[in-house]
Amino acid sequence: SKQNGRNGYAFYFDELHTDTKRVLLLDTELRKAIDQRDFTLHFQPKIDAKNLQLIGVEALVRWQNDKLGFVSPAEFIPYAEETGLIIPLSEMIFELACESHKQLVDAGYTKVPIAINVSSIHFQQQNFLESIQHILERNNASAVNFEIEMTERTVMNSASETVSKLVKLKQMGFKLSIDDFGTGYSSLSYLVRFPLDILKIDRSFIQHICSLDDKQAVVDAIIQMSHRLKMKVVAEGVESAQQVELLKEMGCDYIQGYYYSKPLPINELIDFIQFWEVEHQG
Ligand code: C2E
Ligand code: CA
Ligand code: CA
Ligand code: CA
DSSP, X not given: OGGGTHHXXXXXXXXXXXXXXXXXXXXXXXXXXXXXXXXXXXXXXXXETTTOOEEEEEEEEEEEETTTEEEOHHHHHHHHHHHTTHHHHHHHHHHHHHHHHHHHHHTTOOSOOEEEEOOHHHHTSTTHHHHHHHHHHHTTOOGGXXXXXXEHHHHHSSHHHHHHHHHHHHHHTOEEEEEEETSSOSOOHHHHHSOOOEEEEOHHHHTTTTTOHXXXXXXXXXXXXXXXXXXXXXXXXXXXXXXXXXXXXXXXXXXXXXXXXXXXXXXXXXXXXXXXXXHTOO
C-alpha cells in the first residue's frame, strides 16, 4: 500500500487528524463528566462454584457521553491515568460503590460485598488510605463490605510502602484481590509477602481451557498454588458450561463471567439476586 502514494498518505493523515480530534474531545468531555459525576457503575456477580451461592459482585464503571457515545473503561481509564484525572474519578467510583451498597442493603441484601478496581496511580498517592477512609466515613460505610482489586503492577511498585499500605487496608477490613493474574510480572514473590485474600485468573487463561491442554495445566497449577497460600481463586471471563465444569473439577472457588451474568445496573442486579436466591437456596 506504499504504492498508493498520495492516497495512502492522505488516508494516514486523515486518520491521525481524527485521532487527535478524538483525544481532545475525550479530554474535554472527561473533565466535564468528572465535574458533573456523569458515571454509573455496573455490577457483575461472582458465583461460588460448589454451592452456586452469589458471593459478591465486581463494580465496573460506565460512561455514556452525548458526543462520544459509549466510551469503554478500557479507553478512558488509561487516559485518566496518564492525565491524573484518575484520582477524582477513582474517588467518585468509591463513592458510587458506597451508595450502591446502601441500595443493596435497603433491598435486603446485606451480605453482597462489592469489589472495586483500584488504579495503581490512585493506590500510590501519598494520601490514598486517608482518602478512602474519608469516603467511608462520609458515607457511613464499612470496609468489610468491600474488596479491593489491584493488578500485579500495583503491588510490584515501590514495594516497601506497598506492604504497609496493604496491611493497613486489611486492618480497616477490606479484602484484597489480585486482578488479571498471569498477565503482568513473572516474579511471584509478592504472593508470599503480601496479605492477599483472592487471586483472579485472567480471562486469557480461561478462554481456551477446554481445547488447550497447556492452558488447563497452567490454570490447574495456579489454583493449587493459591490454595497452598490460603487464597481463594476466581476465574474471570467464564462463558460456557464446559468451562464451569472443568474449573469445578480443578477446585476453582468462584466463577465470574457472561455465562452467569453480564455486568448489570444496580436495579437489574437486585432483580438478578432475588431471582438467583429463589433458584439456588443454600
Ligand atoms: P477487569 O477489571 O479485568 O474487568 C473485567 C472485564 O471483563 C470487564 O470489562 C467485564 O465487563 C469483562 N467481562 C466480564 N465477563 C466477561 C466474559 O465472560 N467475557 C468477556 N469477553 N468479557 C467479560 P470492562 O467493564 O469493559 O472493563 C475493562 C477494564 O477496565 C477492567 O478490566 C478494568 O481494568 C478497567 N475498569 C473497569 N471499571 C473500572 C473502575 O471502576 N476502576 C478502574 N480503575 N478500572 C476499571
Ligand atoms: Ca477487575
Ligand atoms: Ca480482571
Ligand atoms: Ca483485565
